[in-house]
Amino acid sequence: MRIVCQKCAAAYAIDDRLITAKGVRAQCPRCRNLQLVRRDPSAVPSQDAPAAPSRPAAAAPSSPPPADDLFGDFGAPAPTPAQAPAAPPRLAKAAAPEADLFGDFGAMPEPSPSSAPPVDPFADLGGPAPAPAAGADPLLDFLGPAPTSPPAPVARISSEPGAVPVSVAPPRAAAPPPAAAAPAPKPATMGCRTCNKPLVDPFDQALGICDACRQREPAGGAPKSAAPAPVAATGSMDFLPPLTAPEEGGVDASLGQSMRDDVSTMRGPPSPAAPELGAEPRSGKRAAARPPSNLRSGSAQKQGSSSGGGRWGLVGGLVLVLGGAGVGGYFYLQHQEEARQAAATPVVAPIPDVIQAVLPRWKLKYLELEGTSAQRLEDGRRQLAREERSAYTEAEESFQQALLLDPRSDDAIAGYVQALALGRGAGLDDEAFKEARELVEAAQSRAGRVPLLLLAEANLLLTRSRQSAPREQARVLAEESLAHAKATDAQKAEAHLVMGRVYLSSSGGLADQQFGMAQKLAPDLRRIQYYRALAHESAGEYKLALETLRKRLTADPRDWDSLAATSRIYQEVGEPQEARKLYEARVKADPGELRALLPLAVLRYQAEGNAAAGVRELRALLKTRERHDHRDVAQVLVHLAAAERAAGNSDAGVKAAEEALGLLKELPEAHLQVFLVALEQRDAARARKHLDGIKGRLEDRALEAVLEGRLLLLEKKPLEALERFQTATSLDARRLDAQLLAGVAEAAAKRSTEAFRVLKQALAADPLRLEPRPVSTRFWMRPAETVKGVEGTILALAQNPDDPAPSLYEGVLRFHQGDLDAADRHLRDVLESDANNADALAYRSLIATRKGNSTEARALSTRAVSAGRQHPVAHLAHGWALADGRQVEPAKRALRDALGLSPTLWSARVRLAELESTQRRAEARKELVSVVGLDPEYLPAKRMLYQLDR
Structure with a gap:
């Protein structure tokens, strides 16, 4: 029956007798496609297929083969039935019809004892049968021509359903079958499509090409110009069932069915006939005693012979060699296929652990995430281009979503880190900083050190710009x-x-040069103007900085970052009313704009010192809270908490801060307000609860260390507190509060010697500057709040009532707390025990100056200088008192003496520059610029510079 493949349209033939009533599954020899083939009910039985010959009762003996022919005895006739033992009844029942190729395998005899004469185990497989004519069985043509002497056995399969193969013995050489037994060849009905040769063979007719032309063409009959046929998968090779040795007594009952399935499915292309092997000499008695046998691979036939066991061992060894070669070839081909696939498929690197760690946490923020990663990336880039602090927060979220949608997107990581750095700035906490840096380093390991990732990491590092x-x-x-x-x-x-x-x-000069280069390359980058203004500010050019920001605001009045920078500079130079005018103008243009209304309320209680007015304005903003999102409302509540505390209403401040935390639980400025109230009320448990909310998030690591040390003092852990205060001093040497608190911690640990040593060092610091304080901040604190609540600890070190040291340092602590009366009282006690104590006299002179009593201040400072020529604070107090009394030249000399002993007394340098500005303006300005460069937050120097520029 001719079959046309449903997949590649190749034609091939199947013997009608192989097709059962239910059909068979046939496999295309070209593309390996399996399809169901059913019997054609209208077709008549093929007349060119030979009928199954009847099995003769016995076979005539024949002469043995020559001794030098290795397989010569394969065609020897089987022994007579008298020589073969009777088959067991069980196996005899399994005999198949005569047309079944392997049906009589079950009738194989049991092995005889070694003493019995040699018998042929396959003697009952049948007598001679006529050899089929060429093309009689097209399914077996791929085996090639049968050997001339002796002929190989032929196999036939019954057409009955469920039949098993039956071996049909070939005719003996001595008694060839009559010519009439061979069917006549089918007349040629068509010619070869290549050479027009008449086609007689049914298989050639089905394919439309003769065997000679088919051998010249590529596999599958495709023309040479066609694309090569796909390579078959490694697992599609034909499976050869194992051959059982004659000693096993027979073949497994499932063998016939397995081989029948293999034939019906036509697995694999036809193989060429195996070449004949040359003769090989035999040796040994066992080889001569074994019955001869005949094996022909490809048709899976077996026929016994009268040769001995040695010959079977030789055949078995050959089978093992061939089987081993086949198995080795199978694994070699499989290895080659795997190597080819590995080379064709690019290796996908695994997602780094740091990325896998952040994804689950971010997924909780965006439970209903839609769109694609590319869309989120575009959103993030557009938000970054706005260059606004609020837009940076939105961009941060967009890039997080892009990374969730595509964890392999390095652009999403770069954008996220950039938005995080520009949006949070110095307020980025340590945990988020570490995580962002690990993310960008992981992206660099995948994409390489490309500019996009390098610049994101650089901006991230600049959030720690105070560290070298x-x-x-x-x-x-x-x-x-x-x-x-x-x-x-x-x-x-x-x-x-x-x-x-x-x-x-x-x-500032080098910074401005770099900003100029950036502007040439990207004129539309708005941040350049902002940073150029900061460069002018760092160089002391406040007038030029303000002009640069005004130009930026003229081009974009809603540039809130530039507006905030302009307002901050005005406040730092002592012009808060100018800052108010800026925001009032914005309110007129945008009456409901919270970003203009909130700074006006903040100015009330932070810059102007009017806490009550600030509380009123902030509460008025909360009346329209439904117009704003929860972030903005939380910011208003935080400032309300700070203003309430500034007005002395700590409980109201805590209530407002906790309400803000209800909206944003990770708001560090709200945690700070509750923490400070807890310290004030000596509630250590409550303060500890809110400490984690501010660690790493206050934009000032030294301040964080001071606050943690304060909590440890409250928890009665003075030595641990001492470590925090020492850390704060190492991070920022300007923090006199940390030095004083370190002495308090030593005193709390009852280590008087170390406490007095640390406090004596604090006496050499600038007494007019306790800590750096920003003029406008989210993290607002009352003046000297870090050192309040620790009074009395130093006095406990007194050995007797006349000991002046505890009273001296307690007086200095009270002076920095702002309690001038208590400080003066303790200093008087010192002078009663030591009338010439220079430090006590100097601090009492400063107290008198602050109170406006210049006469007493000059008298006390004169005594201080006389008692302590090497005390810089004494010369500073003297110069300050003389300057207030308009004694300019003596004041200059006193201030120069103070700077000679301690060059870091910024108050002395600023006051000296102020006194010299009338005559030596250039020198005075240079001195003030130097101070600002060393300490950008020293506000008296900035105010003097601004006055000089005006």
């Missing part, structure tokens, strides 16, 4: 980005911007 090591690392990354071959102009501009920000703390 991160600044230097940011500069190196920016230079690497500039040198990168694939850096775009926008990326180069960003690199120059990073380098300019690095130079802001050291050289």
Whole structure:
């Protein structure tokens, strides 16, 4: 029956007798496609297939083969039935019809004892049968021509359902079958499509091409110009069932069914006939005693012989060699296929652990995430381009969503880190900073050190710009980005911007030069103007800085970052009313704009010192809270808490702060307000609860260490508190409060000697500057709040009532707390025991100056200088008192003496520059610029510079 493949349209033939009533599954020899083939009811039985010959009762003996022919005895006739033992009844029942190829395998005899004469175990497989004519069985043509002497056995399969193969013995050489037994060849009905040769063979007729032309063409009959046929999978090779040895007594009953399935499915292309092997000499008695046998692979036939066991061992060894070669070839082909697939398939790197760690936490924020990663990336880039602090927060969320949608997106990581750095700035907590840096480093390990990732990391490092090591690392990354071959102009501009920000703390000129280069490369980058203004500010050019910001605001009045910077500069130079005018103008343009209304209320209680007015304005803003989102409402509540505390209403402040935490539970400024109230009320448990909310998030690590030390003092852990205060001093040497608190911690640990040593060092610090304080901040604290609540601890060190040291340091502590009366009282006690104590006299002179009693201040400072020529604070107090009395030249000399003993007394340098500004303006300005460069938050120097520029 001719079959046409449903997949590749190749034609092939199947013997009609192989098709059962239910049909068979045939496999295309070209594309390996399996399809169900059913019997054609209208077709008549094929007349060119030979009928199954009847099995003769016995076979005539024949002469043995030559001794030098290795397989010559394979065609020897089987022994007579008298020589073969009777088959067991069980196996005899399994005999199949005569047309079944392997049906009589079950009748194989049991092995005889070694003493019995040699018998042929396959003697009952049948007598001679006529050999089929060429093309009589098209399914077996692929085996090639049968050997000439002796002929190989032929196999036939019954057409009855469920039949098993039956072996049909070939005719003996001595008695060839009559010519009439062979069916006549089918007349040619068509010619070869290549050479027009008449086709007689049914298989050639089904394919439309003769065997000679088929051998010249590629497999499958495709023309040579066609694409090569696909390579079959490794697992599609034909499976050869194991051959059982004659000693096993027979073949497994499932063998016939297995081989019948293999034939019906036509697995694999036809194999060429195996070449004949040359003769091989035999040796040994066992080989001569074994019955001869005949094996022909490909048709899975077996026929016994009268040869001995040695010959079977030789055949078994050959089978093992061939089987081993086949298995080795199978695994070799499988290895080659796996190697080819591995080379064709790119290796996908696993997602780094740090990315896998953040994804579950971010998924909780965006439970209903829609869209694609590319869409979220575009949203984030558009929000970054707005260059606004609120837009940075939105961009941060967009890039988080983009990474959730595609964890392999390095652009999402770069955008997230950039938005995090620009949006949070110095307020980025340590945990988020560490996580962001690990993310960007993981992205660099995948994508390489590309400018996009390098610049994101550089901006992240600049959130720690007060530390020299991160600044230097940011500069190196920016230079690497500039040198990168694939850096775009926008990326180069960003690199120059990073380098300019690095130079802001050291050289305003170099910073402005970098910003100029950035502006040439990216004129539309709005942040450049903002940072150029900061460069002018760091150089002491406040007038130029304000002009730059005004130009930016003229181009974009809603640039809130530039507006906030302008307002801050006005407040720092002592012009808060100018800052108020800026926001009032914005309120007129946008009456309901919270970003203009809130700063006006903050100005009331932070810059102008009017806490009550600030509380009223903030509560008025809360009346329209439904117009604003929860973030803005939380900010209003935090400032209300700070204003209530400034007005002395601590409980109301806590209530407002806790309400803000109800809206945003991780709001550090709200945690700070509750923490400070807890310290004030000596509630250590409550303070500890809110400490975690401010650690790493106050934009001032030294201040965080001071606050943690204060809590440890409250918890009666003075030595641990001492470590925190020492850390704060190492981070920021300007923090006199940390030095005083370190002495208090030593006193609380009852270590008087160490306490007095630490407190004596604090006496050499600038007495007019306790701590750096920003003029406008989210983290507002009352003046000297860090040192309040620790009074009395130093007095406990007194050995006797006349000991002056505890009273001296207690008086200094009270002076910095702002309690001038208590401080003066303790200092008087010191002078009663030691009338010439220079430090006590100097501090009493400063107290008199603050109270406006210049005469007493000059008298006390004169005594202080006389008693302590080497005490810088004594000379400072004297110069300050003389300057208030308008004794300019003596005041200059006293201030120079103080600076000679302690060059870090900024108050002495600023007051001296102020006195010299009338005659030596250039020198005075240079001195003030130097102070601002060393301490950008020393406000008296900024105010003097602003006055000089006006």
